Amino acid sequence: MEFTTHSLWTLIHGMGFGALYLLAGSGALIELRHRFYPSGANQNRTQGRFLGWYLAAMAALAWLTVLTGTYLIYPWYRTPPPAGTANLAAYPRAFLLAHPSTSAWHSIGMEWKEHVAWLVPIAITVAAVVAIRHRNQLARSLSLRVTLQSFVVLSLVAAGIAGFFGAMLDKAAPVGGGTPIQIVKENTK
Numbered sequence: 001m002e003f004t005t006h007s008l009w010t011l012i013h014g015m016g017f018g019a020l021y022l023l024a025g026s027g028a029l030i031e032l033r034h035r036f037y038p039s040g041a042n043q044n045r046t047q048g049r050f051l052g053w054y055l056a057a058m059a060a061l062a063w064l065t066v067l068t069g070t071y072l073i074y075p076w077y078r079t080p081p082p083a084g085t086a087n088l089a090a091y092p093r094a095f096l097l098a099h100p101s102t103s104a105w106h107s108i109g110m111e112w113k114e115h116v117a118w119l120v121p122i123a124i125t126v127a128a129v130v131a132i133r134h135r136n137q138l139a140r141s142l143s144l145r146v147t148l149q150s151f152v153v154l155s156l157v158a159a160g161i162a163g164f165f166g167a168m169l170d171k172a173a174p175v176g177g178g179t180p181i182q183i184v185k186e187n188t189k
Helices: 005-036 045-077 092-098 103-133 142-172
Strands: 002-004 180-182
Touching: 002 005, 005 045, 005 142, 045 092, 045 103, 045 142, 092 103, 092 142, 103 142
Parallel strands: none
Antiparallel strands: 002 180
């Protein structure tokens, strides 16, 4: 069994950081709902501190996801093929754009990932800062809770769509290349 460093980093980016972020985000929504609705009076000091640090950990995951995607995976995706290359399978962007049936995956999917996915870490960082700085007011202020929950939902929606497009792009034109890594050596007899 063999894979490459590029495919390993793609896996860490999407299934590691990205999927873990989405999983943590669903937990954050449940925690926000449980803690503040229908009554916010049952929150103690430790719970308020936990929520802030939980959201801060989510922000760290979001930043790891976006930064690895932008500065590791994306340059590999955009690698231009050498002149005269007939088989574009090793050049994901060129491969997608060369076929009319897959060009929309680049023009819609990658555009989302290039630009809108940056909303994820920004929105969840805002939510974490609000939860940490205003933890004592959260139980009493409906507008603050709604704002906090709105930023968490915005980040999760953007992350979910980016994750979907990332998975579909990787299925249509996987990022390959890099140093081969062999997990299991083939037994030849």
